[in-house]
Amino acid sequence: MGVVISAVVTFWVGYLIYKKFKPQPVLFMGGMILMWLASILGYGQILGAKATTGSVFLDAFEFIRATLSSNVGKLGLNIMSVGAFAKYMDKIGASRALVRMTIKPLLALKSPYIVMSGTWIVGMLIGLCINSASGLAMLLMVTMFPILIGLGVSRLSATAAVATTLCFDWSPSDTGTILSAETAGVDPVFYWSHYQVPIVAVAFVVVGVLHYLTQKYMDKRDGHVVKPMDVETVKDESDTAPTFYAILPVIPLALILSFSSLWITWIKMNIVMAMFIGLFIGVICEYIRWRDGKKVMGDIQTFFDGLGLQMANVITLVVAGQTFAKGLISMGTIKAMIDGSQSLGFGPMAMMLVMVAIIGGSAIVMGSGNAPFFAFAALTPAVAAATNLHPVLMLLPMHFAASIMRSCSPITAVIVVASGMGGVSSFDLVKRTFIPMMGAMAVTIGMTFFFYYTGY
Numbered sequence: 232m233g234v235v236i237s238a239v240v241t242f243w244v245g246y247l248i249y250k251k252f253k254p255q256p257v258l259f260m261g262g263m264i265l266m267w268l269a270s271i272l273g274y275g276q277i278l279g280a281k282a283t284t285g286s287v288f289l290d291a292f293e294f295i296r297a298t299l300s301s302n303v304g305k306l307g308l309n310i311m312s313v314g315a316f317a318k319y320m321d322k323i324g325a326s327r328a329l330v331r332m333t334i335k336p337l338l339a340l341k342s343p344y345i346v347m348s349g350t351w352i353v354g355m356l357i358g359l360c361i362n363s364a365s366g367l368a369m370l371l372m373v374t375m376f377p378i379l380i381g382l383g384v385s386r387l388s389a390t391a392a393v394a395t396t397l398c399f400d401w402s403p404s405d406t407g408t409i410l411s412a413e414t415a416g417v418d419p420v421f422y423w424s425h426y427q428v429p430i431v432a433v434a435f436v437v438v439g440v441l442h443y444l445t446q447k448y449m450d451k452r453d454g455h456v457v458k459p460m461d462v463e464t465v466k467d468e469s470d471t472a473p474t475f476y477a478i479l480p481v482i483p484l485a486l487i488l489s490f491s492s493l494w495i496t497w498i499k500m501n502i503v504m505a506m507f508i509g510l511f512i513g514v515i516c517e518y519i520r521w522r523d524g525k526k527v528m529g530d531i532q533t534f535f536d537g538l539g540l541q542m543a544n545v546i547t548l549v550v551a552g553q554t555f556a557k558g559l560i561s562m563g564t565i566k567a568m569i570d571g572s573q574s575l576g577f578g579p580m581a582m583m584l585v586m587v588a589i590i591g592g593s594a595i596v597m598g599s600g601n602a603p604f605f606a607f608a609a610l611t612p613a614v615a616a617a618t619n620l621h622p623v624l625m626l627l628p629m630h631f632a633a634s635i636m637r638s639c640s641p642i643t644a645v646i647v648v649a650s651g652m653g654g655v656s657s658f659d660l661v662k663r664t665f666i667p668m669m670g671a672m673a674v675t676i677g678m679t680f681f682f683y684y685t686g687y
Contacts, residue, residue: 244257262555267291316506317480317537323517330378343384351393354392355397355401359403368645377480390653398635403423414611415621426627430631483505486505559597579619583625587632594633628676638661641658
């Protein structure tokens with residue numbers, strides 16, 4: 232019964248969003264309805280004994296408050312600071328300077344879509360050091376997005392390439408990788424090098440080609456004309472920024488990569504610190520350029536305005552998605568689907584496909600890769616044992632399915648963040664990410680079958 236109720240509410244939510252209702256209130260409403268029904272019908276409690284307000288009705292509101300508070304202090308602050316930094320870089324002309332410096336050599340490739348596919352591959356490699364999909368996307372939206380737009384790629388295509396740059400959570404230090412390896416009983420480094428790396432190596436080619444073909448075709452279908460930016464004509468003040476301003480948007484990314492396991496490990500650095508350091512350096516450069524303290528201080532307001540804009544448009548959608556996900560979890564929907572699949576007595580690879588489908592579907596609906604995977608990873612050894620399948624061959628595709636399919640969810644953090652910074656609809660964006668991500672899923676499942684039948 233819980234699955235039926237969840238399906239009805241999910242369909243209703245999807246229908247309203249399809250009809251152009253504002254997604255935040257729709258998702259909040261759907262999640263609260265599911266939470267209340269789960270508690271009333273005895274499927275699960277909204278909050279634990281220590282966190283409850285004493286009222287089932289009020290517990291739903293307390294969950295939203297606690298989730299909003301948690302997100303603003305963690306992921307939310309990252310989102311706000313990066314979005315604000317990007318707006319400040321636009322204001323002072325640094326983004327334009329970066330485009331001017333890079334566009335001519337990149338135009339020599341004769342295809343902006345090759346550069347776009349290359350951006351995805353480079354982003355995947357950087358993802359070995361930056362484990363946050365949304366964090367990496369934010370950094371690339373500041374650095375690579377303006378370059379792709381300058382080359383003539385559409386905003387949707389450029390955003391799609393950036394938003395999917397960590398569709399495989401394949402870093403050895405990623406929490407999902409560590410959990411998968413430990414749950415499967417193998418060394419994390421062995422799990423990474425022998426199982427994850429071969430899959431991603433194939434995906435580099437498949438997904439890179441699919442991004443090239445998909446985005447080029449859909450741009451043409453939408454009537455987009457590839458026209459490189461005119462960097463010679465001065466249109467406004469932002470076009471007169473000195474050439475050395477091109478390094479300003481790259482400073483936060485350079486700081487994060489430098490003060491990491493790659494190089495300097497004894498100094499701690501995070502995204503928010505890197506953004507404020509970048510802002511500080513930008514302000515100094517602006518004062519040297521204009522020698523006008525009032526103007527320079529006034530322009531900083533662009534950064535503060537950017538903080539509020541990200542809070543209003545992006546963080547509220549992330550929290551709304553988490554509220555809806557909580558409702559589905561409270562109803563016990565996913566667990567019921569897994570238990571039902573086990574009772575049908577599927578074979579080992581069929582059961583693997585069922586688990587992948589459940590996790591992938593949950594990632595889309597819930598707007599999270601970690602939530603469904605972390606919730607059911609612990610059950611996997613028992614499911615695998617019942618079908619005589621090595622746990623790693625079930626955990627591996629489940630883990631990748633979660634991270635791949637979150638890139639097809641219009642309410643997941645990385646899609647919301649990228650679309651917000653790119654100025655496009657998250658629902659239009661997932662139409663651009665769907666085909667490349669289906670390629671990523673095909674590679675993951677195909678390689679898992681290869682591992683299984685070769686005894687790898």
